[in-house]
Amino acid sequence: MVLQKRLDYGSCGYPVPVMPRVPKSARGKRSVRKKAEESQMCAFDLLAAVAGNLLLEAENFSTPNKSTETPCIASPEDTTAKSEERNTEKPVKAEPYDQGSCNKSTLVSEVSVQRPRSCQIKRQSYSPKATLSEHVPVFMKNEGFGKDGCSGHSIVDGHNRVSGGSPGLVSWKCSSEKIFPSSAESSEGNGDHQTKARVQIGKWKLGNLVDNNAHNHGTCNLEDPMELDVKPPVFISSDSSVEAPFYGDHNACGVASPKLRNAVVDRDDDENLSRNTHPSIMTYRAARLRRIGNRRIRKLLASRYWKATPTSKGGELCNSDAQSKLVRKMCYTSQRMQRSSFKQRKVFERCSSPAPKAVSKEGIFSLGKGAFKTKVSDSHTTSHGANGQSSSRIGQKSLCESEDFHVKFSIKSFKVPELLIEIPETATVGSLKRTVMETVTAFLEGGLHVGVLLQGKKVRDDNKTLLQAGISHGDKIDNLGFTLEPKLRQAPQILMGSEDPHFFLPSDAKEPKPLSRITAIIPPPTSDPRPFDATIEPPLTFVDPESDSIHSPTSESLQDKASNSRALVSIPAVDVEALAVVPLHKSKRAELVQRRIRRPFTISEVEALVQAVEKLGTGRWRDVKVRAFDNAKHRTYVDLKDKWKTLVHTAKISPHQRRGEPVPQELLDRVLSAHAYWSQQQAKLQVKPSPA
DNA sequence: TTTAGGG
DNA sequence: CCCTAAA
Structure with a gap:
């Protein structure tokens, strides 16, 4: 019986995950640390990926040589229930930039283009001559992240709408347009007696894309698109006061300084266990676990990543190397994105914030008021890179001097398709937050296709200049719109049954079928319906008294599982080829899988172990495991060896x-x-051979 | 996949 | 407990 609640997600701010989490397991270990570092992947990466994606497309389409009809190698997606198969991923070529159509689920942003009033923008705006493809800069802003981000309060009540988008940025937030009345419904009898709360998130919006700051400050400047290698900038900012451009920064995976990150991380207060775990990260790590060699563990992991459909096998699903692969690819992709972003960092100039704020050393981020604040610096030219203010002025000046014929866009909202999240009631608010965040993150990671709509009509020719397309600074640009379609190629099928008719379908289908809903499912704490030790254990077999769940799950295990569930967020497939722009080394995701919960051996377990070892000797841990701990799923032979x-x-x-x-x-x-005995035996065996 | 060991 | 080289 599943209780499903639909909660109004309201309009809480969406916290873009910033800090790749270094698992506790890292505990200062070099190896782990290193890995964690290597695998840092944060929202910025994600956005970078999106941007890079767009960029790539832009490049593809603006390059005469390249066909606008980039072949999209369709890979028939196996839609079977097996996650492994589901994730089998094949290299795919970039998909056509212009999707051609936008259906109901297409993300449509309200964009208005207006002519700057006071002064013309020189570098920031796009020249009407720019091709459509060059239009893709995406500015995102994550408001309210610094303060409370997506607090439990906001999640539930969701009325704290952030207002006043910041210049040049778009704010992510859940729109309040969609309010789902709470309702309870029983689940289909799948055997598990769990209660789940289902949270449905309505459409999201991105706030203002381009600020209206043009009049005030004369604005945001981008280098002339033509003179740089046009890389769509992606800005991410959290907190309404400052904006952070998202540059793929080499040091910080495009994020802020460590300090900054910490600030973000720390804000995640209601997380007792592994915080900031990132789905993708988790998944990535799953890949690594491949070699651990414990099938059970792998299965467990798998079940964490995908819907933990309780099965007769105990809710364990197959893990998917394919997925891991996919994730890695995604990482790779995103890293490449980053690089491109980084590149752009040098060429773009912007002054998105009205009031000059402190700029970090790198001239990119700065902290303020304890909130996660950052400021975009002007990196117009490398020489200005370090001084945001002066650059700003310079920029302004140049702006005013610049010629006309630039159109300015303002994306008022950006809607993210409905998200469906299932989470056990026992999960913490924190895990809920994370799940939501991760779901969206995952969704975004798939990249977006940007389409341009002019008066409702899709402008397909990417090589046209804005002018040719009818987008000029002078007239009828009010009707310019953009469509942002998830670039998903396969449907994450971790969904709840088939209640939702339209899920993402492979986009290799004729018409793009953007996802209309993303579902994340968090398995209930008791989702590991391990056979209630029905079997009569063999004499030596140790039976874990509090074996996985069923019996009063401790708060620890409970939470653990709840948090584990974060990994269940759907991870849309990514068009790797298309996104491949940035080299891999930097932004993999942080490790995701959390360390197994510590389960001290009980005296009885120790006894069972000792007994088994006395009999079998050391060096036969597999046998010991089978003999004495066959029923203790959580004890691996490695564990036993370690315990010994x-x-x-x-x-x-x-x-x-x-x-x-x-x-x-x-x-x-x-x-x-x-x-002593077995050591001796071993020694004998060692010595024997030589004399003999 | 298991073992064996270092972390 | 984790991570891995080796077997």
């Missing part, structure tokens, strides 16, 4: 140095003797 190792160590040290639940001396003695 610690037991031996414990037995050797003085009692007062021991920690944790004291192990009966009797057992420790047995450990020592068994250890």
Whole structure:
């Protein structure tokens, strides 16, 4: 029985994940740290990816040589229930830039283009001569992130709408347009007795794209598109006061300084467990886990990533290497995006904020009021890079001097398709937030197709200049619109049954079928319906008393699972080829999979272990596992080996140095003797061969 | 996949 | 517990 609630997600700000989380497991380990660093992937990457994606398309289409009909190699998507198959991913060529149509689920942003009043913008705006493809800069702003971001309050009540988009930026927020009355509905009897809260998020919007700041400050400037290698800028900003351009920064994966990141991270207060876990990161790590070799673990992981449909096997699903692969590719992609963004950083000039604010060393970010604030600096020319203010002025000046014929766009809103999230009631608000965030992130990661609509008609020819397309600074540009379509190629099928008729369909279909809903499912804490130890354990078998769930899940495990569920966010496929722009090294995602919860061995477990080892000896952990812990799913042979190792160590040290639940001396003695015995045996085996 | 060990 | 090289 599943209780599904539809909560009005309201208009809370959408916190763009910024800080790739370094799992606790990292604990200062070099290797882990390194990995975490390597795999840093944050929202910025994501946006960078989007931008890069757009950019790439722009390039493709603005380059005469390239066909505007970039072949889209369709890869028939296997829609079977198996996640592995589902994720099988094949290289795909860039999809046509112009989708040609935009259906209901297409994201349509309200864009208005207006002619700058006071002064003309020279570098910031696009020349009417620019081709449509060059039009893609996407400015995003994540308001309210710094302060409370998507707090539980805002999630539920969702009435705190952020107002007044900042210059040159678009703010992400859940629009309040869509309000879903709470309702409860029982789930289809799939066997599990869980309660889930379902949160549906309506359309989202991006706030103002281009500020109206043109009149005030004379504006935002972009280098002449023609003279730079046009890279659509993507700005991300959190908090209404400052804007952060998203540049793929080499040091910080396009994010801010560590400090900044921390600020963000820390704000995630109601997370007790692994915070800021990123789905993609998680998934990425799953890939690594491939080699761990424990099928069970892998399965478990898999179940975390995809819908944890409780099955007779205990809710375990197959893991998918394909997915991992996919994720890696995504990372790769996004990194490439970053590079392009970085590139752009040098060529674009902008002054998006009315009031000059502090600029960080790099001239990119700055902190303010404890909130996550950043300021775009002018990197117009490298020489100006470090001084936002002066650059600003310079920029303004040049703006006013610039010629006319530039059109200015203002995207008032950007709607993200409906999101459907399923989460157990027992999950924390924090996990809910994360899930939402990750879902959206995942969604965005797929990249977007940008379409241009002029008076309702889609402007397909990317090589036309704005002027030719009828987009001039003078007239009828009010009806200019953009369509942002998810660039999904396959449908994440972790969805809830088939209640939603239109999901994302492979976009390789004739008509693009953008997703209309993204679903994320968080498995309930008890989603691991492990057979209630129905079998009678063999003599030596240790039966975990509080085996996975069922019996009063501790708050720890409960939370753990809840947080694990974050990985269940759907991760749309990405058109890797299209996004491939940035080199891989930097922005993989941070590690996602969290460390397994610590489950201290109980005395009975220790006893079972000792007994098994006495009998089998060391070095046969697999057998020990089978013999004594076959029913303890969470104990792997590696765990047993480790435990033995610690037991031996414990037995050797003085009692007062021991920690944790004291192990009966009797057992420790047995450990020592068994250890001595088997060590001897091993030594014998080692020596024998040579004499013989 | 397992083992064996270092972290 | 994690991570991995080796077997």
